Each structure stands twice: as structure tokens, then as C-alpha cells.
Amino acid sequence: MTSFEIDESTRFVADRDRVTWIDRREVARFSERTRASNALRERALAVMPAGVPNSWMAGYYAHPQLFADHGAGSRFFDPDGNSYIDMNVSDLSMTIGFGVHEIEQALADQYRKGAHFLLPTEDAIVTAELLAALTGMPSWQFTVAASGSNTDIMRIARHMTGRRKLVVFEGKYHGHIEETLVVSQDGQNVPEYQGMSGRRAEDTIILPFNDLEAVARVLKQRDVALVLTEPAMTNCTLVLPEPGFLEGLRQLTQETGTMLCIDEAHTFSFAYGGLTRLWQLKSDFMTLGKGFGSGVAFAAYGMTREVADHVERHLDILHRRSGIGLGGTLYGNALSMAVARDMLEHVLTEAAYNRISVLGTRMADGIDALCRDLDLPCRAFRLGPRSGMCLTTELPRNYREARPSMDLDMLDARRVFMANRGYWDCIVSAGPQASFAHSPEEIDGYVAVLGEFMEELVRG
Ligand SMILES: Cc1ncc(COP(=O)(O)O)c(C=O)c1O
Structure with a gap:
């Protein structure tokens, strides 16, 4: 086996029908909960391509467009008043939280x-x-x-x-x-x-x-x-x-x-x-x-x-x-x-970094535990505050080995599932990150919702 081949028995492959079913159900629910965003989107489409000021704001997400209203600490709020604990931290540009x-x-x-x-x-x-x-x-x-x-x-x-x-x-x-x-x-x-x-x-x-x-x-x-x-x-x-x-x-x-x-x-x-x-x-x-x-x-x-x-x-x-x-x-x-x-x-103090590193380890330990509990051929990524779910039993050494963990349809379904439960998930090519504003309970909550999603995916 060359270093670029992936053995199918050592990776998690989600059932496509199940992914589609969960995604459809969650998108319908999301649309119901985000009517104010939808109204803004209708207005925005007249003056901005795809209704957004920066194409990434539409292109990153497969669910209906969400608008942000305000943020505080670890979470932000949409115009309908729904709140989201932010695990994407704006692609690592908001790692200190909102309103510091x-x-x-x-x-x-x-x-x-x-x-x-x-x-x-x-x-x-x-x-x-x-x-x-x-x-x-x-x-x-x-x-x-x-x-x-x-x-x-x-x-x-x-x-x-x-x-x-x-x-x-x-x-x-x-x-x-x-x-x-x-x-x-x-x-x-x-x-x-x-x-x-x-x-x-x-x-x-x-x-x-x-x-x-x-x-x-x-x-x-x-x-x-x-x-x-x-x-x-x-x-x-x-x-x-x-x-x-x-x-x-x-x-x-x-x-x-x-x-x-x-x-x-x-x-x-x-x-x-x-x-x-x-x-x-x-x-x-x-x-x-x-x-x-x-x-x-x-x-x-x-x-x-x-x-x-x-x-x-x-x-x-x-x-x-x-x-x-x-x-x-x-x-x-x-x-x-x-x-x-x-x-x-x-x-950006040493103490603040030490704190998020502990939170990142907590998240990774939680993900490893849920992989064991559900008997998944998966494990946690871990590096300081950065974690996430690796969909192979071995950590990747290069892009080709990392690709199986970027199951775009599954991650789109996971994102909207989490959004409906108050968590704003990481973008598909990255991983969730503990921010300076997160509490240990919020990290545990993320792992719990991830566990709910995976359980529904594998057990129905
Ligand atoms: C490693 C790395 N370098 C450079 C950039 C570019 O950053 P920006 O979009 O702020 O120009 C990014 C953006 O994600 C990045 O991840």
C-alpha cells in the first residue's frame, strides 16, 4: 500500500440515504426558525450577488442563508433571536470571542x-x-x-x-x-x-x-x-x-x-x-x-x-x-x-492560551470517547484548542489521507443539525476550535450534540 491509499475498513463511510434524510429534515426546521434571515436575504439579493457582501458568506454553507445580528462572548444571535455557540470562530478570526x-x-x-x-x-x-x-x-x-x-x-x-x-x-x-x-x-x-x-x-x-x-x-x-x-x-x-x-x-x-x-x-x-x-x-x-x-x-x-x-x-x-x-x-x-x-x-496572554489548550483537550477527549462508545472507526484531531472528528482510524499525514474526513454532504447535514441545537459548527475543511470565550460546559455541549448527530447517523 502506498502512503496515499486509504484502506476502506479503517474509515467511517456515512450512509448516503441517512445523510440526505437528516439534512432535509434539519434544513426544513432551520428554515422555520430563521424567517427573519430569509426576509433579509430576499432584500439583499437585489443589491448583492447571492445576497452577501463577501461570496464566502454564502459559499461556505449549504443551508439557507443566515444573517447575524449581534454577538456576546462565545455566542452570536440571528435576527430571529436564535443563539449559536460559535465553534467556527469566523474561520479563526474571532478566537477571543465577541465584545472583548x-x-x-x-x-x-x-x-x-x-x-x-x-x-x-x-x-x-x-x-x-x-x-x-x-x-x-x-x-x-x-x-x-x-x-x-x-x-x-x-x-x-x-x-x-x-x-x-x-x-x-x-x-x-x-x-x-x-x-x-x-x-x-x-x-x-x-x-x-x-x-x-x-x-x-x-x-x-x-x-x-x-x-x-x-x-x-x-x-x-x-x-x-x-x-x-x-x-x-x-x-x-x-x-x-x-x-x-x-x-x-x-x-x-x-x-x-x-x-x-x-x-x-x-x-x-x-x-x-x-x-x-x-x-x-x-x-x-x-x-x-x-x-x-x-x-x-x-x-x-x-x-x-x-x-x-x-x-x-x-x-x-x-x-x-x-x-x-x-x-x-x-x-x-x-x-x-x-x-x-x-x-x-x-x-493573548500565556494563561489564556493555556486555558484554551485545556478546553481543546477536553473536546478531543470527549470526541475520542464518543467514537469508542459508538464503535466508530474514527478519532479526534487534537492540537491545543483545535480539535474535530477524524473519520479514519489513523491520523492523516497529508492531504490525500485527510480527504476522507472531508465528507462534504455529511458535514453539511451536521452543520444544520447543530445550528438547530444552538451550535455554529466549523467549516467543512477545518475543525471546531475552543475560543477564549468558551466555557467547559459549552465544549461538553458541543461534544454531546456531535454525539447525538453521529448516533442518529449510525443507529437511526
Ligand atoms: C494559513 C492561511 N494563510 C493565509 C490565509 C489568508 O488569510 P486572509 O483571508 O485573511 O487573507 C488563510 C485564510 O484562511 C490561511 O488559513
Whole structure:
């Protein structure tokens, strides 16, 4: 058996008729409970495609469109007054919960003083100092989204190495960037979505995660500018690095003059200082994003001193000297820097991370117990606050092994089943995450509803 084949006896395969039956029943119930959302949707369709301001808000979900009204702590409310304990935490951009007082204060104070000047404020220095102390990356830049951070990083890496190519790992997501929105189809690189030129796909090499031999074969050509990877893959369920994989990646990139970026847009929420600090990782760049989990639109990237010196020497100076194409109008704005500083000083404390790690373990233990009780060939994913249900007996080592846990129809049915019982489930490619606002009882409640769903699925 090659590492990519899945033995059918070691994976959970849901009965299709049962999935459809549960889904239909739950969608009907959901529609009844969300009439105000439906009315808003009818109105919204006249002025926004699919009735949403961002296509992800419709494309992520198969059930009728839900609108949000407000949130408080661990839950949000829809316009009908239904509440949802949020296990998706807005795809890890709301990991601190709704309405955190310190952030509310920082936003109000800075807005009064001025949201943006297109000039640096002292908060930017403090934020960069705090990030440097926390992660070991000495120098920082700020953007509005991790997509922007990764775009800047690719440009710097290309300029520094004089090479064009990029290595990413199958199952990755690094933002809405043409070079990374590439998939391999019958041995050919093709754009992942429509409306893309396809030209950038030629520069991208897609390799299986946890396969150092494949990386070594490619890097020895010495034409790759950058290897871009998450420390653990989080966008195709959860794929952990095997012992030595990330260290090997560092060694191979250094030996071949290739740059390495650890994308912690998600995993910064898994551990204090991210997995870079937890696992003592070394790289040339580090990506952060999603307002560090505050829900405020900002992101960042860290770089070594050598990279920072290079950037400084090749700064673009408007109409006078063409340098590396970095930056953007709202990047590093005063409002976001005030929030970033406040997050690091007051919210993202080691104690808070320790607490969510305990909650994540509680969730994973609960999922393992329910798999045993129902005699399912399944187990829990676990990494700090991140958990979820792995639909195979063995944890995946790469995307192909993770695919069976992404049973889209079953997960759509599970999502609407949970929504009707007060839980907002994770998106299909990810896993539920314990947030700073969750209580142990809410975590237990999630596992209990998951158990109810699985029991109905397998026992009827
Ligand atoms: C690992 C990773 N990098 C980058 C991004 C892009 O983030 P954004 O959508 O904020 O640009 C994401 C988004 O989910 C991500 O998961």
C-alpha cells in the first residue's frame, strides 16, 4: 500500500440515504426558525450577488442563508433571536470571542485620536517589539490580511533569490493569491478557481506534506525562491508534521539557498507565540493574520534581520526609485496597530492560551470517547484548542489521507443539525476550535450534540 491509499475498513463511510434524510429534515426546521434571515436575504439579493457582501458568506454553507445580528462572548444571535455557540470562530478570526472590553476600548480610544495617518504610530513599534520577543522574528511589517502578507513575502523572496518558483503543500490555503490558488490535476498545475489567468500556476510546485524526499528532489534544482507552509496544515482538517519534517525543511531550504515562510495565520491561535515558539521553529518569514483573532482587519509578517536589511535597501521611493512592490493604503493603520498592541499586551496572554489548550483537550477527549462508545472507526484531531472528528482510524499525514474526513454532504447535514441545537459548527475543511470565550460546559455541549448527530447517523 502506498502512503496515499486509504484502506476502506479503517474509515467511517456515512450512509448516503441517512445523510440526505437528516439534512432535509434539519434544513426544513432551520428554515422555520430563521424567517427573519430569509426576509433579509430576499432584500439583499437585489443589491448583492447571492445576497452577501463577501461570496464566502454564502459559499461556505449549504443551508439557507443566515444573517447575524449581534454577538456576546462565545455566542452570536440571528435576527430571529436564535443563539449559536460559535465553534467556527469566523474561520479563526474571532478566537477571543465577541465584545472583548479591552479591544472595544482600544478601538474607541484610537478612533477618537485618529484612525489612520499613513504615518507610523508608536503602537506599531510596541507591537513589533512584542512580536519579536514572542516569536524570535526580529523585524515586522503590517498588512490588512494574511493574503497581503504572503503576497509581499513572495515578492521579497523572489527579489532576494533571483528565482521565480514557489513550493506549497497539497491541501494548502495561503490566501487569495494566484500563485497559491493552484491545484494539480492529472499531473498538470491548473488554477483552483475560475477567472484566473493560469500563468502564475506555472511557477508553483505542489508537493505532499511530510515528504522530505520530494522536497529535496525539487529544491536541489536551485530554482525555487520560497517554500510556503503552515507548521501544521489546518485548511484540510488537521495534518500534523511528522517528527523532523519542519526541521528537515529548514535544513533543505538553507542548503539550497531557498527561503522558508511559516504561515501562522491560523496556528498563531493554537499556542502562545504560535507553533514557531512552541516547537522552536526557524524560518526566514512568518505570516500572521486575522487580526490575531480579534476580528479587526489586520495582519503581519515577520522576517529575519538579513531580510529586513534587504527590504530597507530596496524600498520603493515614489516616482524616484523603483523598489520591491510592497505595502497598501491601510496597511499598518493606527487603528489596527492600537488593537494589535492591546491584543498582545492584554488579551493573548500565556494563561489564556493555556486555558484554551485545556478546553481543546477536553473536546478531543470527549470526541475520542464518543467514537469508542459508538464503535466508530474514527478519532479526534487534537492540537491545543483545535480539535474535530477524524473519520479514519489513523491520523492523516497529508492531504490525500485527510480527504476522507472531508465528507462534504455529511458535514453539511451536521452543520444544520447543530445550528438547530444552538451550535455554529466549523467549516467543512477545518475543525471546531475552543475560543477564549468558551466555557467547559459549552465544549461538553458541543461534544454531546456531535454525539447525538453521529448516533442518529449510525443507529437511526
Ligand atoms: C494559513 C492561511 N494563510 C493565509 C490565509 C489568508 O488569510 P486572509 O483571508 O485573511 O487573507 C488563510 C485564510 O484562511 C490561511 O488559513
